[in-house]
Amino acid sequence: MNQRYAGVVAMGAAVLMTTVGCSGGDSEPDSSGAADDGGGGGGPMAFVADAVNNAGSADSYRATMTMSGELEGVSVESSSDIEYVGDPEPTMRLTVAEAGAESSVLLRGSEILMSGAGFGGSEWVRMDAAELGADLATQDPASEVEKLLAANDVEEIGSEEIDGVATTGYAGSYSTEEALEHVDNAELAEAARQVYGDAGVDAVDFEVFIDDDGLPRRLVNTMGDATETVFEFRDFGEDLTIEYPTEDQIQDLGDLTDIPDVPDVPDVSDLPDAPDVEF
Template structure:
């Protein structure tokens, strides 16, 4: 099996995981908590996060920078930056760097990625194109890939990755509102922006419970997808931190959780809410379907 094709598979795996959500030192910490069973008085952490979720519902796009840290077998560390919209459906135009890319000098150290109409396209560079009749873009139709595998676990994970709730910051805030307690950590400054940091832990049991308090932000269907994704990846709980600015917009969201493959951390920083997102699929004649690549990888492995 040619090295470039082997690395392409690793890159695709890392990108799949990346589709699943640098802080300053805290100057002051103020105790306070709330949540599904906690204090919901005016000015409480629950009310503050609720206000931020409601405000963020009014926008559907933003620029972002994100980092994901995961075990090497799951793609290692990945960094992404670009713009995305999450309503009416997820669309992203971004650049990705990371350990999976650095594994082979034939692969560009920066890979352009476009996510549109449920398909992820990755520009794999000139050497990749030389192996595929000049086609440099690799396309992954995640729903079709899930159907082809016939593995419900894979299907659950991939379909959740496609859902806009996985990238919508308002629904990430709604997820924090499911925590039994929300702690007010304190005031922090990120890139010159004053923020207030809140923290909570959400278990599978918390996500299953339905008390109606976040129904407007997290539907039953979205909650079910969350529970399915957690179960399929062996996640027992999420630890969530959010940093909210004075205008009730999330500036940064940090998730950490343990999976069957090992610990994962995902942090995304938002800016320029309402930004234009021009995600367009590359011309068909420049695209290699991932299933075609996968078949060749499997054939090469069998011959080897």
């Protein structure tokens, strides 16, 4: 029972990393070809490509991600508050709320730390990200924006004020396969491919709202009739500190002896509905 429960947690971590952002943060997006698609380097796609570059180079930001819809007959309703810092080491903190429960996730280097996931005993439980085939040092949620480089037929859809900031909106769609070409990690690309396949979609519609500094403030991804995911970005480049627990507050998952008995452990196919046991 305990081994199976640990496996579910591990798979859940991989799925959430795929959902939030799969591209390698160390790569520099090539905006030249995408901008040309927008028409002479000055069309809507050029603004989107600039936003991709700017988001990818941000040293810090905060974001909120909400997901709603249905995957394989399973209702998906969740929200996550995200904080990211790149210095001195890329680190993310996610606070995930679903079904009235809240859990915290810390990601740094090869570590995934979970708190509030119902393990009992330790304040934080540690998993090795390498076992999931992912180097979290290169996994930045803002890199979800990189998938927009695969977009076709981008058009301006007007202006909107978001959190008091004036933005211009752009809409388009991208092929899921073309988008996965921008994912450096093969394991995460395959996990994303399975998510798309389970949802029965081969294209994603999006709306992205970009401020006057060329930064994305909102990204809305719609996977057919399956799910809608909304990212709200803010506080780019602002002073942000993520407190990391000390070793005496952490216990390795494999060392746990008091994992609670879970009578109805979800199958792997149910994982998109359980991001609270993600990491």
